[in-house]
Amino acid sequence: MRAQYHEELDYLGELLVEMTHLAGSALNRATTALLDADLTLAESVIASDELLNMRSRELGDRAVELLARQQPVASDLRTIIAALTMNDHLERMGDLAAHVAKTARLRYPESAAYPEVRELILRMGQVAQRIVEKVGTTIATRDVHAAAEVRHDDDEMDQLHRRLFAVMLDPGWPHGVEAAIDxxxxxxxxxxxxxxxxxxxxxxxxxxxxxxxxxxxxxx
Amino acid sequence: MRAQYHEELDYLGELLVEMTHLAGSALNRATTALLDADLTLAESVIASDELLNMRSRELGDRAVELLARQQPVASDLRTIIAALTMNDHLERMGDLAAHVAKTARLRYPESAAYPEVRELILRMGQVAQRIVEKVGTTIATRDVHAAAEVRHDDDEMDQLHRRLFAVMLDPGWPHGVEAAIDxxxxxxxxxxxxxxxxxxxxxxxxxxxxxxxxxxxxxx
Known part of the structure; x- marks a missing residue:
C-alpha cells in the first residue's frame, strides 16, 4: 500500500512537470504565432489549452482523492497542498498563452508585434521559456537553487516590460492608441x-x- | 472534539467573509483615490493590503492544520480545499485593488481617471463592489442562487471593459498613448x-x- 501511495504522489509531480511542458510549448508557439502573424498556429494554441485544463482537472481530482484515502500528514500533506497551488498557477499560465494567441488572431493578417517592439516581445518569449523550463526541472529534481534563480529571470522579464512601455511612450511611436492597447x-x-x-x-x-x-x- | 472541529471549520468561513470585506473595501477606496486623485487614501489602500495578506496566511495555516489533525473526508475535505482556493483568489483581489491605488499614486496630483472614462471607471468600481458583497453573502449563507447571479454582474463588468476600449479608440481621444496605457x-x-x-x-x-x-x- 505504501509503495502504491508513493507512486501516486510521484505521479502528481509528473503531471506537474507535464503541465510545465504544455504551458511552455503554448507560450512558445503563441509568441511565434504573434511574431509571424500565423493564424493556424494561433488557433492551435487556443485549442490546445483544453489539454492543459484536462491535466489540471486530473491533478486536482487525484490530489483530493489522495488526501481522502491516505490522510497524509506533515511533509506529504504539504506536498499535496503545494501541488494543488502549483496546479492553479500552471493552468493560469496556459490561459495567458492562449490570450497571446488570441491577440495574434485578432490582428491577423497584421502582426500585433509591431516592428518597434518585435525584438522585445521575442525576448519576453525567450525569458518566459527559460523560466518555465527551469520550473519544470525544479519540480522534477527538487533543486532549490534552480528554483531561486527563477526570480532573477523574472527581474529580466520586468525590465523588458518596462522597456516596452518606454518604446510606446516615445514621441516617435507611430502606431497610435490601438496598437498601444495591444x-x-x-x-x-x-x-x-x-x-x-x-x-x-x-x-x-x-x-x-x-x-x-x-x-x-x-x-x- | 467534533463541536470544536465544526467551530474551526466555521471559522474558516468567517475568515473568508472577512477577506471579502477587506478586498471590497480596498477596491472601493482605491476607486475613490483614483477618481479624486487622493494620495493619502491611495497610500492607505496600499498599506492595508498587508492585513488581507495576514488573514490569507492565517487561513492557509489553519486549513492545513485542520487537514492534518482531523483527517476530514468527503464534504468536509471538499470544503477545506475550496477554502484554500477561495483564499488565493481573495488575496489576489487585494493585490489588484492595490494596483489600482498604485496607479492613482503614480499619476498624482493628476487623476488617471480622465474625464472621458471617469463615469465608466466609477461604474466598474460599483459593479465590483456589488459582486464582492454578493460573494461575501454567498459564503456566509451558502446561497447558491446569489452565487450564480455573480456571473451576470461579471458580464456587466466585461461590457464596461469593452466600452472603455471603445472610448480610447475614438479618434477624439485627446490624451494620447500614456493615458491609454494607464x-x-x-x-x-x-x-x-x-x-x-x-x-x-x-x-x-x-x-x-x-x-x-x-x-x-x-x-x-
Missing part, C-alpha cells in the same frame, strides 16, 4: 505568466525547505 | 478582480452542490 495587454500577459511561474518555483522551495518565500515587493 | 491596465485590474470574485462564487457552488461550474468561455 502591446500593453501582451506585455502584461507575458509578465503575469512569468509571475505565475515564479509562484510555482516558490512552492517547490516551500515543499523542500518548509520555508515560505515571501515576495518582498509583493506580486504585480 | 486606462488599459486599470480596466484590466477591475476586470480581473471581478473574474476572481466569480471564481470564489463558483467554489461556493461547488461546495454546496458538489458540481464544478465550468466557465464556458474560459477565463479572460
Amino acid at each position: 502591446v500593453t495587454l501582451l506585455s502584461r500577459f507575458f509578465e503575469r505568466y512569468a509571475d505565475h511561474a515564479v509562484s510555482v518555483a516558490q512552492q517547490v522551495i516551500f515543499v523542500v525547505t518548509g520555508e515560505m518565500v515571501v515576495n518582498p515587493g509583493g506580486r504585480h | 486606462v488599459t491596465l486599470l480596466s484590466r485590474f477591475f476586470e480581473r478582480y471581478a473574474d476572481h470574485a466569480v471564481s470564489v462564487a463558483q467554489q461556493v457552488i461547488f461546495v454546496v452542490t458538489g458540481e464544478m461550474v465550468v466557465n464556458p468561455g474560459g477565463r479572460h
